[in-house]
Each structure stands twice: as C-alpha cells, then as structure tokens.
Amino acid sequence: MAVNRRKLGALLCALLATAAVAGTAAASHTGTPGVTKKQIVIGGTFPLTGPAALYATIPAAEAAYYAYVNAHGGVFHRKIVDKVLDDQYDPSQTVPQTTKLVEQNHVFAVVGSLGTAPILATWNYLNTRKIPQVLVATGDAYWGNCVHHKCQGSTKPWTLGWQPDYPGEAKLYSHYILAHKAGAKIGVIYQNDAYGKNYLAGLKTGLGSHANEIVDAESYNLGDSAQVIAAHIVALRAHGADTFVIFATPTASIQSLVAKTLIGWNPLTFLNNVSANRIFELKAAQSGANLDGVISTGYVASQTLQPNLPGMKLAKNIIHTYAPSLDQDFAAGDLNLVYGLGSAWTFVYALKHAGKNPTRASLMKALRHMNTTKNPFLYPGITLQTSAKRTFPMEQLTTSTTRRRLFRRPRSSSSRTTFSPSSAVSARRRSSPRGTTSTRGRSRRCSSPPATRTGATASTTSARARRSRGRSAGSRTIRGRRSSTPITSSRTRRARRSASSTRTTPTARTTSPA
Numbered sequence: 001m002a003v004n005r006r007k008l009g010a011l012l013c014a015l016l017a018t019a020a021v022a023g024t025a026a027a028s029h030t031g032t033p034g035v036t037k038k039q040i041v042i043g044g045t046f047p048l049t050g051p052a053a054l055y056a057t058i059p060a061a062e063a064a065y066y067a068y069v070n071a072h073g074g075v076f077h078r079k080i081v082d083k084v085l086d087d088q089y090d091p092s093q094t095v096p097q098t099t100k101l102v103e104q105n106h107v108f109a110v111v112g113s114l115g116t117a118p119i120l121a122t123w124n125y126l127n128t129r130k131i132p133q134v135l136v137a138t139g140d141a142y143w144g145n146c147v148h149h150k151c152q153g154s155t156k157p158w159t160l161g162w163q164p165d166y167p168g169e170a171k172l173y174s175h176y177i178l179a180h181k182a183g184a185k186i187g188v189i190y191q192n193d194a195y196g197k198n199y200l201a202g203l204k205t206g207l208g209s210h211a212n213e214i215v216d217a218e219s220y221n222l223g224d225s226a227q228v229i230a231a232h233i234v235a236l237r238a239h240g241a242d243t244f245v246i247f248a249t250p251t252a253s254i255q256s257l258v259a260k261t262l263i264g265w266n267p268l269t270f271l272n273n274v275s276a277n278r279i280f281e282l283k284a285a286q287s288g289a290n291l292d293g294v295i296s297t298g299y300v301a302s303q304t305l306q307p308n309l310p311g312m313k314l315a316k317n318i319i320h321t322y323a324p325s326l327d328q329d330f331a332a333g334d335l336n337l338v339y340g341l342g343s344a345w346t347f348v349y350a351l352k353h354a355g356k357n358p359t360r361a362s363l364m365k366a367l368r369h370m371n372t373t374k375n376p377f378l379y380p381g382i383t384l385q386t387s388a389k390r391t392f393p394m395e396q397l398t399t400s401t402t403r404r405r406l407f408r409r410p411r412s413s414s415s416r417t418t419f420s421p422s423s424a425v426s427a428r429r430r431s432s433p434r435g436t437t438s439t440r441g442r443s444r445r446c447s448s449p450p451a452t453r454t455g456a457t458a459s460t461t462s463a464r465a466r467r468s469r470g471r472s473a474g475s476r477t478i479r480g481r482r483s484s485t486p487i488t489s490s491r492t493r494r495a496r497r498s499a500s501s502t503r504t505t506p507t508a509r510t511t512s513p514a
Helices: 005-015 017-022 053-071 091-103 116-128 166-180 194-213 226-238 250-262 278-286 310-322 324-332 335-352 360-367 463-467
Strands: 039-046 079-086 109-111 186-191 214-220 243-247 268-271 396-399 435-438
Touching (some): 039 053, 053 335, 166 194, 166 243, 186 226, 250 268, 250 278, 278 324, 278 335, 310 335
Parallel strands (some): 039 109
C-alpha cells in the first residue's frame, strides 16, 4: 500500500528539519559552498507530486539514510542537510528549483535529482559552474558518455549517474528476442522524450539487421490518460505484434499492462526496470493486469525475497526508525526505498573519501574512483566502480539465469557513437527470477547508439533451454557450471569474482527511476 502523499510530504519536512534550523546557512567557513564546520548542505529535485509522484519515496529513503548517518556522528563530525524540492518531473520547474538550490540554499552538490529531461535541462548550468550533479536518478547513457565527449556543446565532467544505462538494458531485450523468438513481430510503447527515445534506440541497435522486426512503435506523452495509453496498445495488436516491449514510467506501464490484459492480448512482454517494482506491479494486478511471464531486470536487493540479507535488515531498521510512515511500503516491497538507501549510501561513501575538508573537486575525484562491493542495499555481487575510462558506476543487473553469473561487456573497437550501453545483461522472467549478470561499456561520442553486440542469457520454460546459452560477438556463456569467468574482451579475458549461486523466489522486482 503506497503511503499517503501528504504524509510523505510531512515526513520529508520532518527529516529535513535540521535545514530549517540552519536556514540557508550554508555560508562556508571552509571556502567551499555548502560546507561548514558542522554541516554539509546538499539538495536535489524530485517529482514529489505530479505524474511521476510514485517516485517520491526515493528522496524520503535518502533523507532517512542521512538521518541515520547524522545520528551516528555524521561524516567527519558534519551533519548532512538535504534540501529536497518538488519539480513535478517538469523540466520547466526543474530549472528554477535547481537555481534556488544553488543560489539561495548554496548547496555543496546537487545529489540524486530524478529524470532524464530534468537533468538535461540543468546540466549545462551546473557544469558551467563546476557544481557536482551526481548520482542522478536516471539511466540515460549521456551521464557516462559526455564526461569526455562534447554533448550540447561541451563535456559534462560534473555530471555522474548511478544505475545501469537504459540503452544497454534495451539491447539485452533485443538479444533475448533474437535468441528465443525468431521472426518476432515487435510492438513498442515508449515515452515521447529523451528517456523513451534512448530506450528505443538501444532496442533498434541491439536488433541490428533485424530492426525491421519492429512492426510498430507507439509514443505517448507524460500525463496521457489511461484511454490514450489503451488506444496505443490496441494499435500495437492491430499491427500484428506478438512481442510487446514497454519503455515507460510507472503509471503508463501499469496502464499498458492493464490494457493488454483487458483486450485479451498475450504477447511475449518486456517491462523496463524503471517500472519493475513490486509495489507498481501490485497496483497493476489490483487493476486487473496479468503479469505472468513478463521479463525485466534489476540491481538492488529485495526486502521481500532477501529479508535475511544484512543490508535488508539494516534497511528495515532505518526505515522503521527514521521514516516509520513508510513501514507499510517497505513491507509491501517498494524497491524505490531500497534504491534511495543505496544511492544515499554511495554519496556518503564518496564523501568519506573526499577528505576531512571536502571540496567539490575532491568529491568528484572520489566519485570517479570508486571500487566497492560493500553497498549493502545492492543485489549481492554487484560492484560500484569508476575510473577515468569507466564512467558508468554500475554496469550489472540481476537476471533469471539458473545460476548467478557475472558477464562483462567487451570493449569494442567499433566507431564511436552517442551511447555506450553496458548491455551484456540477462533478462529475468517474472515467473522465475533467479540470478545476476554484469555489464561493461566504453564511452562513445554523441550521435547514436553503437552496434556492439554482447551475450545475453535468460530463463526459459524448459530445463533444456535453461541449460543452453547463446553466444554473440565478443562475449561467451559457459555451460553447466556453478560460476563463470566474466569476459572483458575477445582477446583479453580477466577473471572476476562470480556471485554466489543462491536462488531467489518468483517475486523479485527492481526499479530504476526514469
């Protein structure tokens, strides 16, 4: 059951009460905006209301984690003050809200802001001023590719993502389709903005010469009614599609799944991990949607499937102690809460490595040189790793393979293009999600997604099919072993640690913000 939005707003106000005490007192005694002897002021924009308000539990969880850190002494004895402003997922509101964070609240960094279009609307402003715009809650490949290559006229070294990128996820779905449904007739519904178009571009790139198997791609606008979404679904079926791919935000995804069920359409269905959250699926099921066999991916741990993990026990304790009004959401499996905790953990981790007197530059240096598997809120085996060449912090996803494996994307010598999808990932069927994979990508110039092919595995309905694994250029799948050696290139093969082989049960879901 989702928490009441008024209560959520009140919770955020309570968690951020220290900011009210401090006012806008980020007047620096250290020479760095937002950093004083007693506190570090950060901020972000989120859709607390509006069409993407289902993501509002993310900043609530982040605030809870910062409250937990503050209660345990802060970071080098400084408390973290987090200013959260509502932009309703509307770039025209993100711009003035971000300006307010910088020019009135004098934040040290803009952390975790959500949405592709909102980030694109503000990254020039922040990068020009050398203000960190980090751990953005969106999986577009811009945040990794534009570190070294010009996008919108300049490089963007002060912007950093967190989660695996969307084009890579889409390429995974295309590889699954090519391997398991020859001659598919693919119908796509996608959001009509950079977010949705990134996903669609990744799918087409992954399909390669089979891109003509997309018989129809229907775009919707954010805020479209259920009737409008349903009309798009009817159109996809009318075009003869037998494979359905959803690249949407949660509300539209729920409406799509419900419409598909109501018209009696039963295609092979893929749901992007932005909407693959148990609490969203419960809403869809309550509205009459049939979710059997839907395939998706994920990367945070699950409080419902892995409650005995130390990280899930910690998560439960933090939410119960610092955000008790979200207890029901946590118990229901809202992975936005786990996402928020994991993102906040990453910021604190980097802040600790930025030095006792952090600067904006030292924070970016710490974030650009991460290498840890200790984030307790991520799926076991997933690594946060960055370097001068590795600009995507997270390049792994959970899968439904019969044994957990870690696969690394090969470093291709193909021509440089806009996106560098970390796409050697494997799908997870809703009916039997079981394992993990990992991906790796290289930064590309800005134009269009690369055509690099990578291996993908996924569960099938038969044991024989599960034992069989496809092979694609530059990567390989090893059969019949409890662990595997990740492949980094066709010439250089580096052994990396495989994840454990424990199994999960059929209801794991992981969500990514849009």
